[in-house]
Amino acid sequence: MTARVKILTEQIEKALTIPTAALQMTGENTATVLVAPGYTGEGQPEFEERTVNIVAQDASMAVVEGKIAEGDAVKLNLDGADESDTAKVG
Numbered sequence: 001m002t003a004r005v006k007i008l009t010e011q012i013e014k015a016l017t018i019p020t021a022a023l024q025m026t027g028e029n030t031a032t033v034l035v036a037p038g039y040t041g042e043g044q045p046e047f048e049e050r051t052v053n054i055v056a057q058d059a060s061m062a063v064v065e066g067k068i069a070e071g072d073a074v075k076l077n078l079d080g081a082d083e084s085d086t087a088k089v090g
Helices: none
Strands: 016-019 031-038 047-058 061-066 073-075 087-088
Touching: 031 061
Parallel strands: none
Antiparallel strands: 016 061, 031 047, 031 073, 047 061, 073 087
């Protein structure tokens, strides 16, 4: 028998979340992210480097603050990823 358990340790209201795979750490709680504002998934995205503050994170997601908005596309830094490997900010 197996079970999955999720323990809530912190709740952050109105948080913007991105995959940790999108972060390029520059300090203890800061990172740069490549953002493609308005990218819809069609064609090649045009990325802008932006600095974000990391409020909280776990192994897969980070809560961030900075010049990034819900719906922006962020580039994922994965092995074998190409320019169109993105995720939406939520």
